[in-house]
Amino acid sequence: MTHDQSTADVRTDADADADADSGTAGGTNQEFWDSRYGESDRIWSGDPNTVLVKEVTGLKPGRALDLGCGEGADSIWLAGQGWRVTAVDISAVALARAERHAATADAGVAGRIDWQRHDLAVSFPAGTFDLVSAQFLHSPGDMPRERILRNAAAVVAPGGVLLVVGHAGLPSWEPNPHPEVHLPTPAEVLESLELPDGEWEVLLSDEHERIQTRPDGQPGTRTDNALKLRRRAV
Secondary structure, three states: OOOOOOOOOOOOOOHHHHHHHOOOOOHHHHHHHHHHHHOOOOOOOOOOOOHHHHHHOOOOEEEEEEOOOOOOHHHHHHHHOOOOEEEEEOOOHHHHHHHHHOOOOOOOOOOHEEEEOOOOOOOOOOEEEEEEEEEOOOOOOOHHHHHHHHHHHHOEEEEEEEEEEEEOOOOOOOOOOOOOOOOHHHHHHHHOOOOOOOOEEEEEEEEEEEEEEEOOOOOOEEEEEEEEEEOOOO
16 A cells, blocks of 8 residues: 655655565565565655545545555544544554554544454455545555455445545656556546446546655656545435
């Protein structure tokens, strides 16, 4: 799981994404992410993802599921907006760090978040949710992303929202070292969800360019995509 935010005193998104795109080099996804998070006191900026904030602001708070929560910035922001959040990650190291971050947030935030460790290829949180968020749910190795996102859609409650944000390509300054890796378009993500006809409404389907810090500290660009769907109320 990656974020669209980075700061000068933590690893840049370029560093993190290069690791994630390069594969596990042996070991499981859990071992990879535990090792990654264990390398530093903080990998991500601590700020919530930009598209999440933009697309969720104005929604009525209810139950939210944050898939690949990492160090918890999105979950903490959601809880601060009044959502009751189930926050999921494969890494126990990340979850422990996220829980510590939540403990220092505004009063009431920590009590609205349930931190759960899941390898989403194997297990999935129980229940239904008014918001399911999958922000940059990319991982090296063998992760069945399409199946995981289908499971995510299945737990969206009637009237609820599914928000999927991902990378559309590598950073502008980096040649493609893995031409076999395909990053799907919003249309391909939508098709892969295999949603029943007439049950869902597409609220957003786009690609957008953003500024991302290069390894040398200078600004670069990266293209991401976003898909926002609402399950029609019964």
